[in-house]
Amino acid sequence: MDQDLELINQFKTGDLGGFEMLVKKYQNKAINIAYSLSRNSANAQDIAQEVFLKIYNNIDDFRFQSKFSSWFYRIVVNTSYDFMRRNKHKHISIDDDSCPELADCKISEDSLAKELVQELLGKIPFEYRSAVVLKDVEGLSYREISEALKISMGTVESRIFRAREIMKSILVKKGVLADEV
Amino acid sequence: MKCNYSKFLNKYLDNELDRKERSSLEEHFKVCATCNAELKTISLLKGSLAGNKINSNAESFWQSLKSRIDESSVVKEREESFTLDFSNLTRRLIPVPVVFALVAIILINLTPVNSNLVDEYIFGASFDSASSLIIESGTQSGIEALVY
Numbered sequence: 001m002d003q004d005l006e007l008i009n010q011f012k013t014g015d016l017g018g019f020e021m022l023v024k025k026y027q028n029k030a031i032n033i034a035y036s037l038s039r040n041s042a043n044a045q046d047i048a049q050e051v052f053l054k055i056y057n058n059i060d061d062f063r064f065q066s067k068f069s070s071w072f073y074r075i076v077v078n079t080s081y082d083f084m085r086r087n088k089h090k091h092i093s094i095d096d097d098s099c100p101e102l103a104d105c106k107i108s109e110d111s112l113a114k115e116l117v118q119e120l121l122g123k124i125p126f127e128y129r130s131a132v133v134l135k136d137v138e139g140l141s142y143r144e145i146s147e148a149l150k151i152s153m154g155t156v157e158s159r160i161f162r163a164r165e166i167m168k169s170i171l172v173k174k175g176v177l178a179d180e181v
Numbered sequence: 182m183k184c185n186y187s188k189f190l191n192k193y194l195d196n197e198l199d200r201k202e203r204s205s206l207e208e209h210f211k212v213c214a215t216c217n218a219e220l221k222t223i224s225l226l227k228g229s230l231a232g233n234k235i236n237s238n239a240e241s242f243w244q245s246l247k248s249r250i251d252e253s254s255v256v257k258e259r260e261e262s263f264t265l266d267f268s269n270l271t272r273r274l275i276p277v278p279v280v281f282a283l284v285a286i287i288l289i290n291l292t293p294v295n296s297n298l299v300d301e302y303i304f305g306a307s308f309d310s311a312s313s314l315i316i317e318s319g320t321q322s323g324i325e326a327l328v329y
Contacts, residue, residue, distance in 0.1 A: 020243060024243060032234045032235065036233050111229050114233060157192065157197075168222060
């Protein structure tokens with residue numbers, strides 16, 4: 001049996017230590033996904049706390065029919081979506097949502113400035129964003145994303161493709177990329 | 182200008198192609214500048230997203246989560262104990278015949294038919310006599326009767 005399932009069994013028999021280890025193993029994943037989806041570090045912490053509260057309260061719904069990680073990623077994405085919808089009318093500050101000078105947009109050949117990444121993510125519809133975040137931030141395979149989001153692998157592929165196309169077109173518009181690409 | 186191979190680039194960089202597909206693409210990359218430029222762009226996006234992370238303190242996160250769990254457990258227990266105590270209390274202190282008697286009394290008191298008829302009768306009667314007194318108020322006996 002894999003380690004997650006052992007921890008869940010431990011927790012289901014009343015040992016909070018199992019849950020604590022599960023939280024410590026997955027908390028950074030929850031925070032980082034929530035950060036890229038909500039684009040605000042304080043909200044990411046709140047969302048991650050909500051995620052683990054949901055897991056704590058609904059652990060009996062997990063029946064070992066799928067991997068814990070798939071269930072976990074689904075809860076993170078859904079909780080982020082609900083959180084953002086709930087706070088749609090409130091003013092949510094986006095961390096560093098600007099790229100003042102073109103020279104500031106790229107920090108190296110392999111990486112864009114964080115503020116530009118945040119801006120790009122904000123321009124992608126949520127369903128594309130969740131797929132590309134699970135792929136690039138978490139490094140999941142298309143199969144793992146399809147299991148987590150309960151969509152086909154073809155849909156995963158097309159959502160990731162569309163997300164990147166949107167980001168590319170914005171970079172071209174900003175002059176960060178050449179028009180040819 | 183787009184290259185026909187460009188549709189495979191995402192899957193190539195996402196490591197979703199088998200060995201044969203990968204090696205045939207890699208042969209193509211040796212001669213295609215368009216694909217190489219596109220590869221560079223997708224790599225840039227992937228690398229940037231991969232670095233889009235924040236640090237968090239594992240211990241303080243757990244402590245704050247634990248206090249939220251404790252809080253919600255206390256509220257839950259309180260709700261459950263109130264429900265249980267209340268039902269036990271009613272079962273112990275109020276026997277079934279007493280409950281029936283109470284319900285019957287309440288229903289009789291709430292029934293509007295008889296009381297309304299009586300009210301209407303009394304009100305109607307007094308209204309008739311009062312109006313006749315007002316009509317007769319021109320006379321001394323009528324005024325006295327109205328004041329009285």
